Amino acid sequence: MEQMLVNGVVLAVNYALIALGITLIFSIMNILNFAHGQMFMIGGFVVYYLYGIFKLNYFVSLVAVVIVLGVIGWSFETFFFRRMRRMATREENSMLLAVGTALLLENLALSIFGEKQRGVPPVVTGVFRIGTAYLPAGRLLVMVLALVLIVGLLLFVQYTKLGRAMRALAQDREVTHLMGVNVDRVAAYGFALGAALAGLAGGLLVTVFGVNSGVGNVYSIKAFIMIMIGGAGVVPGAILGAIVLGFVEAIGYELLPGSITYLLIFTGLIIFLLLRPQGLLGKPWG
Amino acid sequence: MSTLQLRRRNFLVGIAVFVLGTVSFGGSTYAQEVLKIGVLGVMSGSAASWGLVNKYCAETSAQLYNEQGGFEIGGKKYKIEIVPIDDKNDPKLAVSGAERLTKQEGIHYIIGPNVDTTAASVQPVAEAAGAIYFPYAFQKTLYSPPHGNAVLGMIASYQAGPIIYKYLMDKKGVKSVSFVARNESDPLNQRDEGVQAAKKLGLEIKSSDDTYEPGTTDFFPVMSRVVGKGADLIVLSGVAPADAPLLIKTARELDFKGTLSTETAQDIKILNEVAGAAAEGFVCVGGASTPEIRSDEMEKFVDRYKKVAGEWNDEAGTKVYALEIILATLKKAGPEAINDVELFKKSMPDFTMKNPFLKEDKELKYVGTAYFSQPRQIGVPMVVNQVSDGKFQALFVGSVE
Numbered sequence: 001m002e003q004m005l006v007n008g009v010v011l012a013v014n015y016a017l018i019a020l021g022i023t024l025i026f027s028i029m030n031i032l033n034f035a036h037g038q039m040f041m042i043g044g045f046v047v048y049y050l051y052g053i054f055k056l057n058y059f060v061s062l063v064a065v066v067i068v069l070g071v072i073g074w075s076f077e078t079f080f081f082r083r084m085r086r087m088a089t090r091e092e093n094s095m096l097l098a099v100g101t102a103l104l105l106e107n108l109a110l111s112i113f114g115e116k117q118r119g120v121p122p123v124v125t126g127v128f129r130i131g132t133a134y135l136p137a138g139r140l141l142v143m144v145l146a147l148v149l150i151v152g153l154l155l156f157v158q159y160t161k162l163g164r165a166m167r168a169l170a171q172d173r174e175v176t177h178l179m180g181v182n183v184d185r186v187a188a189y190g191f192a193l194g195a196a197l198a199g200l201a202g203g204l205l206v207t208v209f210g211v212n213s214g215v216g217n218v219y220s221i222k223a224f225i226m227i228m229i230g231g232a233g234v235v236p237g238a239i240l241g242a243i244v245l246g247f248v249e250a251i252g253y254e255l256l257p258g259s260i261t262y263l264l265i266f267t268g269l270i271i272f273l274l275l276r277p278q279g280l281l282g283k284p285w286g
Numbered sequence: 287m288s289t290l291q292l293r294r295r296n297f298l299v300g301i302a303v304f305v306l307g308t309v310s311f312g313g314s315t316y317a318q319e320v321l322k323i324g325v326l327g328v329m330s331g332s333a334a335s336w337g338l339v340n341k342y343c344a345e346t347s348a349q350l351y352n353e354q355g356g357f358e359i360g361g362k363k364y365k366i367e368i369v370p371i372d373d374k375n376d377p378k379l380a381v382s383g384a385e386r387l388t389k390q391e392g393i394h395y396i397i398g399p400n401v402d403t404t405a406a407s408v409q410p411v412a413e414a415a416g417a418i419y420f421p422y423a424f425q426k427t428l429y430s431p432p433h434g435n436a437v438l439g440m441i442a443s444y445q446a447g448p449i450i451y452k453y454l455m456d457k458k459g460v461k462s463v464s465f466v467a468r469n470e471s472d473p474l475n476q477r478d479e480g481v482q483a484a485k486k487l488g489l490e491i492k493s494s495d496d497t498y499e500p501g502t503t504d505f506f507p508v509m510s511r512v513v514g515k516g517a518d519l520i521v522l523s524g525v526a527p528a529d530a531p532l533l534i535k536t537a538r539e540l541d542f543k544g545t546l547s548t549e550t551a552q553d554i555k556i557l558n559e560v561a562g563a564a565a566e567g568f569v570c571v572g573g574a575s576t577p578e579i580r581s582d583e584m585e586k587f588v589d590r591y592k593k594v595a596g597e598w599n600d601e602a603g604t605k606v607y608a609l610e611i612i613l614a615t616l617k618k619a620g621p622e623a624i625n626d627v628e629l630f631k632k633s634m635p636d637f638t639m640k641n642p643f644l645k646e647d648k649e650l651k652y653v654g655t656a657y658f659s660q661p662r663q664i665g666v667p668m669v670v671n672q673v674s675d676g677k678f679q680a681l682f683v684g685s686v687e
Contacts, residue, residue: 011504011506011507081602106330110334210559218503253511257495259497
């Protein structure tokens, strides 16, 4: 029982960090970033090379992740999505473009990084006992760092000028533009921030799970599940979705045999979406 | 001679050299026959290493032969051309890939696919097109009559499992076992075969219904349950090289003190990088060419493989055999067999050659009659390894008949 709760908390925090980036991009630009998992994967590889191979300080490597993924996110928005937004009349076009960027990143990664699973030395070692439960120090560190990042992001979005502009853009693009906000610039920063968050999640979790070129889609799917539960484009919704998914997964694997857990998760999700398509915290009008 | 005349002469000489060079180069290229070999398997996504290792092995061997002027069959040297197709582990793509290889490319010999579902889907295409294929999937019906076009490329889990369990019972006093498998056809079949083998040997089965979804990276929830059963041995059925170190690490973090094993081949670099010291004592089937038993020819192959793929992969020690045995069997069956696989099949029962990848003087032949009622398996050595001080140490080397 205690192990189940510990597993649930750890999963929920990790998942929250993954879901936040994708919901941020969706809220600002109304684009479901299919390449989110691939950005997570690239973050993992940046840390693998800088910390694992070139032996740079782990936290310096995380800063590099923010820069690399920030530039990738900014470039995607500036050179691909902005142009698409101006030219295309149908929303499906940006969705297809997002799928294309995911395939591009995955195949580039396969060519550059190879097919093998990679791992890095642990940043901290040891295992803590909490009652009868085990919590490795590496997981605890990731959980603490993820919590700091989540709180930091919430404060940034709530209290900074750029954060307020992002929230305004999420609510109404036209009105934001009329208020004198450079919406293109804010959208590019928003995409960069979302990509950096995905990369940071990858950079944190590579110390626990390792990384490989094909891992992206799995994280994208989990991120989609979370934002569907919590409500697409709602930051607290992403966190709530992560908590629900993390605990359902932990409880399911503990109490149910086989892969009934994910069968139940997907069945439950279908029923839930039939009853509340906007998610727990989303608004019916979008 | 004026400068202009000199330039004109140099120009004409240049043209003549170019034309002659092109004619002679083109002439030699077109004179040589090409033998195309298909590689069909998963080359992207989380299981990419399985298919890519097949591709890299075939490309490496082809390079080595082509540098010597090609491979000789019936007194004629053939340039080996590898045609790879990624099936993404999807049966639909495997079917379309097999159709492309057999119908568009006219290929009769295919290495792969990698799993039961894709191998089974390719079966009707290969049989209708008159092609032989070498899957790395363990489903017995693929290789048993009335089917005869598939040849298993490696040691199956139901061949290695009982031997590993018996060894662990005798040497480590293992009395009980738990199984955990990925929720996919191949690993689940391997788990079921493993459970049957363990029961026959008298092991107590503590649990066998725990599975995880493909793509899982956090194994704490599923392994909490498995470790909680208190078995002496946890078998990771059909585990992929990407998942094995994470499962091992998680089991050790959950204070599991027993033995962990699998019947699939793993990669020591991945185990060391991801699981670290937690991988010590892990038992697995090895690539069939571990450093202790390699011949000079295998060493040469390893060096070239590193150039082709970037780094060595232990799986390649097993997968190096497929192209080698295809070419050697074609040599025995004669050039007509290149387009007529029935001639190839007729040569299989009596085919034998010196194993070029082993130091010792051992035979390489088709085996598997005891399992499939016909010789439809490459007789690669069965190497069982244990991780010791961050390296694979061969526990024993056996064979399948």
